Amino acid sequence: MDKTALEALLERLIACWEGEVVEFKQAGNDYDTDKIGEYFSALSNEANLRDANAAWLIFGVNDRSRTVVGTDYRLQAERLQSLKMQIAANTEPSITLRNIYELAHADGRVVFLEVPPAPRGMPIAWKGHYYARAGESRTSLGLDKQDEIRGQTLQSDWTAQVIPSASLHDLDEHALQSARDAFARKYENSIPSKDVMEWPLATFLDRARLTKNGQITRAALLLLGKPEAAWHLSPHMAQLTWRLEGAESAYQHFSLPFLLNSTALYQKIRNIQIRILPKDSLLAVEVAKYDRKIVLEALHNSIAHQDYALNGRIVVTERVDRLTFENDGGFYEGVPADYLSGTKTPRRYRNPFLVNAMAELGMIDTMGYGIYQMHVGQARRYFPMPDYDLSEANVTRMTLYGGVIDQAYSEMLMLKTNLPLADILALDRVQKKLPVDDAVTKHLRHAGLIEGRKPNLYVSASVAKATNNKATYIRMRAQDDDYYAKLIMDYLQQYDHASKKEIKQLLLNKLSDALTEKQKLNKINNLLTKLRLSGRIFNSGSDAASSWEIVKK
Numbered sequence: 001m002d003k004t005a006l007e008a009l010l011e012r013l014i015a016c017w018e019g020e021v022v023e024f025k026q027a028g029n030d031y032d033t034d035k036i037g038e039y040f041s042a043l044s045n046e047a048n049l050r051d052a053n054a055a056w057l058i059f060g061v062n063d064r065s066r067t068v069v070g071t072d073y074r075l076q077a078e079r080l081q082s083l084k085m086q087i088a089a090n091t092e093p094s095i096t097l098r099n100i101y102e103l104a105h106a107d108g109r110v111v112f113l114e115v116p117p118a119p120r121g122m123p124i125a126w127k128g129h130y131y132a133r134a135g136e137s138r139t140s141l142g143l144d145k146q147d148e149i150r151g152q153t154l155q156s157d158w159t160a161q162v163i164p165s166a167s168l169h170d171l172d173e174h175a176l177q178s179a180r181d182a183f184a185r186k187y188e189n190s191i192p193s194k195d196v197m198e199w200p201l202a203t204f205l206d207r208a209r210l211t212k213n214g215q216i217t218r219a220a221l222l223l224l225g226k227p228e229a230a231w232h233l234s235p236h237m238a239q240l241t242w243r244l245e246g247a248e249s250a251y252q253h254f255s256l257p258f259l260l261n262s263t264a265l266y267q268k269i270r271n272i273q274i275r276i277l278p279k280d281s282l283l284a285v286e287v288a289k290y291d292r293k294i295v296l297e298a299l300h301n302s303i304a305h306q307d308y309a310l311n312g313r314i315v316v317t318e319r320v321d322r323l324t325f326e327n328d329g330g331f332y333e334g335v336p337a338d339y340l341s342g343t344k345t346p347r348r349y350r351n352p353f354l355v356n357a358m359a360e361l362g363m364i365d366t367m368g369y370g371i372y373q374m375h376v377g378q379a380r381r382y383f384p385m386p387d388y389d390l391s392e393a394n395v396t397r398m399t400l401y402g403g404v405i406d407q408a409y410s411e412m413l414m415l416k417t418n419l420p421l422a423d424i425l426a427l428d429r430v431q432k433k434l435p436v437d438d439a440v441t442k443h444l445r446h447a448g449l450i451e452g453r454k455p456n457l458y459v460s461a462s463v464a465k466a467t468n469n470k471a472t473y474i475r476m477r478a479q480d481d482d483y484y485a486k487l488i489m490d491y492l493q494q495y496d497h498a499s500k501k502e503i504k505q506l507l508l509n510k511l512s513d514a515l516t517e518k519q520k521l522n523k524i525n526n527l528l529t530k531l532r533l534s535g536r537i538f539n540s541g542s543d544a545a546s547s548w549e550i551v552k553k
Contacts, residue, residue: 001231006103009165010110013056014066020046020055020133021164024066027059027073027111034127036083037090040115042131042138044095044124047117048149053163053218053232054098054117060110063136070108077102080111092125098234120156123149158308159219160353163232166216168201170229175257176201179224182361183208208360209353218308219354223361225256239313240299242268246320253313259361262299266292269318276382276404278411285414287381289402290323294377297370298386298398300363302327304355310394321403331396336388340425342372374400375421382410385428406431408459412449423449430457456515484510484527492537492550500546503528 001009013022023039025031036057043055060071074080080100088096101112118124123146125131130141183204184193196204205211210220221232230238240254242265252268254261271292275284302314307329317324333346345368349355358364375385384405389397404410409431413424426440430450436457444450452458484507491498491506498506504524511520528548531537541547 001101003103005228005231006101006110006112007105009112010058010061010068010103010105012165012167013058014061016164017066020135021050021052022056022058023133023136024058024061024063026062026069027071029072029074031059031073033083033086036113037087037126038129038131038138040087040097040113041091041124041126041129042133042141043115044118045131045141045145045149046133047115048120048123049145051161052117053161054165055115056165057113057115058110059113060105060108068105068107068110070105071111072109073111075109083113090127092128093119093122095119095124118149121150157351157353159217159222159351160212161218162212162215163218163221164215166221166225166229166232168205168216170216170221170226170232171224172226172257172260175224175259178259179208179210179361180204182363186360186362209356210360217353219351219357221256222303222354223257223259223357227255227257230256236308236311237313240265240303241313241315243315243317245317258303259363262296262303262363265299265316266295269295269316269323274403276407276410276414278414285382287383290400291377291381294374294400295323297364297374298323298325298400300358301325301370301398302396304358304364305329305332305350305396307350307394321401323400323402325398325400327396328394329396330394331388331390335390336371336398339368339371340375340421342369344368372421375425379413379419379421379424382413384409384431385425406459412459423447427459430459453512453515453519481527481530484523485531488527488531488548489536489550492548497540497547497549499541500524500528500548503548 014024016022017024021043023043039057043057046052047055059073060068062069074083080102083100084096088094095116095118097113098116099112099114101114103110103112123130123141130146132139132141132145180196184191184196187196199207202211202214205220206214210224211217216232218233221229222238225232225238238256240258240261242252242254244250252265254265269290271288271290273286274289275286277284299314299316302325306312306314306327310328312328315324315326317326329350332350333348334344338344355364364370371386378385378401383403384401386401387399389399409427412427413419419427423444426436426444427449429436430444433455435455436444441450441454441457449460450457451460487506487510488498488503491503504521507524507527508520511523515523528537532539535551537548538551539546540549
């Protein structure tokens, strides 16, 4: 924090005066370190119990006159910072001051000791003793408070915590107006827009679930905060990052407010028109590379479900044909596939306070429709389905495609506009060469949507349409076993016998080009075995030097 921010913080804290999370001391150079440790334990435990972002121990302020009088506590910077090590060495579990600031105030030097809240479920002791606050007094941490802290789950809503040091002045005016407009649109059928616009700011923020009784929450700062107010969220980075990879490379970071800067990030993405020219058509279909609504849905989902306690940024990587969205935290409720039908509603959220606020501002819905709508939107644009990668611990990645992978897939969606989403998802796996369930494969084949043999499946007539070459399509299309068996029998009737090598030469260039070399050889062996077991041919030679002949009847 710079001098201006420290002066504003000091003014706010003095105006509110001492409570359970603020303590003022005049403090001389020899102020007892044990007393500091006891105050640290008390303030940390109270900050935990009150969901406060931090507590403050301030030196250089007279606690009776409530005026700045200055302090000579540890004037040497190195000795002042060493207090962190002393705190860490004597607390259990071991934590220490988050920051130590010095302010050259007009009335004297002021030292700010920023105390972090005790971790969820773990009260903080100083040299084996637990401390708390009772008004302005330091006291022992009672068993009831110890039980309350120890009974906390490890999961807490980071976004719901109030920031005592923040005020309405930390909110961006343009973001506030956009928030009012969005809220008014959402409730235009039940609340007159004029009323929304005339509400006092504190009333609006409470109604929009951004604040708690007028107190600024982390969610409010994330969505509406000024860029320079991001320090209130420290050590969280409070950033969205756009990164361009490929022949050209670039990047840009976007800070608060996320309500406005999510759109600013979208505008960095190169969103040209894509032309898809179906076979036998003189008119190309033109679609935008990316749909604005889908991109913002993906980005807002990342904001809503980020694990902010991990202190990372949200990253959107743009490549030539796709966007990748990355946020900290695993997929929170179920798996992405659960939401593809549009019928599953999540029962819980990682950040319920932030999610509710974003829903009030029309940024997301809370019924689980987002993933379903993104897939439907991609299908309507004849593009591949989004992919989710959950392979890395505590990271969720979603890839959104901005181009065609298989022309035949896109043409199939143009031709069959009433395909169920389940079939489109299966065809998407086929075009991406991903495994497809046997029952699904059978259904797609019966519906005439795919051809080929596992694992080389193709969207129907994909080769013919992609190459405009009927001969190529015929070579790719598999024939029945009876066709190949007849070729073998005709050859033996013509030449009386044939070695395995000769039969290979006969069939290799006639088998489907969709098969690999190994699959073709296995196919030939299976055909010979089938003919032998049916009593139609026999091997008059050896395994090493075969000689196949027709069984005489």
